[in-house]
Amino acid sequence: MLKEIGDDCAGAVRFVSPERIDDTRRSGLSPISESEIGRRLSQLESDPAAARSINDEGRFSLAGAQAKIALRLEGDSWYIPWGSEPTTHILKPPRSDFSGQAEDEHFCLKLASALGMRAAQTSVQSFAGSKAIVVKRFDRILHQGKLYRVHQEDMCQALSVGPASKYESDGGPGVADIMQIVSGSQRRLEDRDALMNAIVFNYLILGADAHAKNYSILYTSEGFILAPLYDVASFAPYVKSPKDERLAMRIDRYYKAAQIRRRHFERMARSCNYPAKKLLASLEKLALAIPAACDQVGASAIDEGLDTTFIEKLVRALKSRSQQALDTIVASPK
Ligand SMILES: Nc1ncnc2c1ncn2[C@@H]1O[C@H](COP(=O)(O)OP(=O)(O)OP(=O)(O)O)[C@@H](O)[C@H]1O
Ligand SMILES: [Mg+2]
Incomplete structure (x- = not known):
């Protein structure tokens, strides 16, 4: 091929x-x-x-x-x-x-x-x-009028895992495996935070397809960095029953969003050698910021001519999810 x-x-x-x-x-x-x-x-x-x-x-x-x-x-x-x-x-x-x-x-x-x-x-x-x-494409850069290809690898490639195992439930990489790769980044601290924020963001929006091939690293002359986020989408507008609310990567032992509690995020942070307090603070900050950010992004999406009914449905679903996360993860101590 x-x-x-x-x-x-x-x-x-x-x-x-x-x-x-x-x-x-x-x-x-x-x-x-x-x-x-x-x-x-x-x-x-x-x-x-x-x-x-x-x-x-x-x-x-x-x-x-x-x-x-x-x-x-x-x-x-x-x-x-x-x-x-x-x-x-x-x-x-x-x-x-x-x-x-x-x-x-x-x-x-x-x-x-x-x-x-x-x-x-x-x-x-x-x-x-x-x-x-x-x-x-973020793997192309324009330099002095000429386009260059920048090398990237997704997390399956970086971990030598075949594409048939891109989902953790099929034996593929989980958060700690990906964090281990990201810990070798040239911008270690910044990228470890960026990965944790992305995992939390995908939980908050129900980004149900955030598997290992939807995170990548980009090579630089000195090493590599985490690539920008791509192929991120919320499943929230399509949920028909709570069993649809399933993540692509486990938080501690759980794929089902409704089963995830604060202690699971804490354990997941520990498995990544990441400060649990910092993770929970990011979760709270993102969950609190989502409603206003949704209004702002929603207004510009409607200005761009996107389908108003769908955008309104998505905004409602995302606001409700972030409130749910504040109730179940932030407000409840266990
Ligand atoms: N903005 C981008 N810049 C560079 N490469 C990208 C970009 N977006 C996607 N890619 C590459 O193209 C591949 C396929 O893109 P994408 O993940 O959007 O497709 P998809 O078919 O929706 O994937 P999935 O199988 O996860 O549903 C990615 O795995 C990545 O390697
Ligand atoms: Mg993809």
């Missing part, structure tokens, strides 16, 4: 078969119209290969359960880069079984930013009637 489509991957690796090496030394950008992007987005659900057509020279490969398209944005125009030219953005159409999914992911990443966390920059856009969340 990588031999065929590994020209532009997550991070700075590229895979090209020997017979294509000379081709990839040349490079360029082929324009793609918004209507063609829309056509491909609408086909993706039934055919994940619709991201590229047989005549496109530029190829890409990205992980993940959802079909997606990687493209290059220059000014206001979209291109398929080929040869050594990298893509700069990822376009994911929402799943048809989760109405509001693109809005949800965009909102939650904006909320994370509003609460002081580093998060991928996104927007929700319509391409000739086909909706997508457009995510700016």
Whole structure:
């Protein structure tokens, strides 16, 4: 697979078969119209290969359960880069079984930013009637007019765990395993706090898909740092019964959000060699800040033209969850 489509991957690796090496030394950008992007987005659900057509020279490969398209944005125009030219953005159409999914992911990443966390920059856009969340890649940097690939690894890669075990319940990494990687960061203290905040944030918003492939590290010339948050979304608007309220990673022994109490956060902190008091203080601070931040992010989402009914439902669900966390974790001592 990588031999065929590994020209532009997550991070700075590229895979090209020997017979294509000379081709990839040349490079360029082929324009793609918004209507063609829309056509491909609408086909993706039934055919994940619709991201590229047989005549496109530029190829890409990205992980993940959802079909997606990687493209290059220059000014206001979209291109398929080929040869050594990298893509700069990822376009994911929402799943048809989760109405509001693109809005949800965009909102939650904006909320994370509003609460002081580093998060991928996104927007929700319509391409000739086909909706997508457009995510700016953080593994590409522009330096003196030239784009460079920055290497990244997700936590399964960093821990040598196969993608089939990305969920902790399938034997994959848990919070302490990921914290151990992050403890080797060049910005150790800052990144350990950032990871703990992200775990707490995913608990507060019911980010039910926050598995090990949804956390990454970015390589720098001196070492590595925790990558910004990405693929964060709340399951709260889709909950039908309390058994749906399940996290991707355990807090102490519990996946079910409703079973988690203060002592479980304390034990989880200890398993990460992290001060429990600091974790609980961050949880309280985030839970207290969520309602106003939701109002602010919600107002700008509605200004951006996002579906008001869905945003209001999401805001209500997130406010109720943060209040619940204040009642069950902060106010009750055990
Ligand atoms: N902003 C970004 N910058 C760079 N790489 C990214 C970014 N967002 C995602 N990626 C990479 O692309 C992969 C797939 O993206 P993403 O997690 O959004 O897809 P998904 O299909 O929704 O995943 P999942 O299987 O978790 O549902 C990520 O695991 C990561 O390696
Ligand atoms: Mg993902």
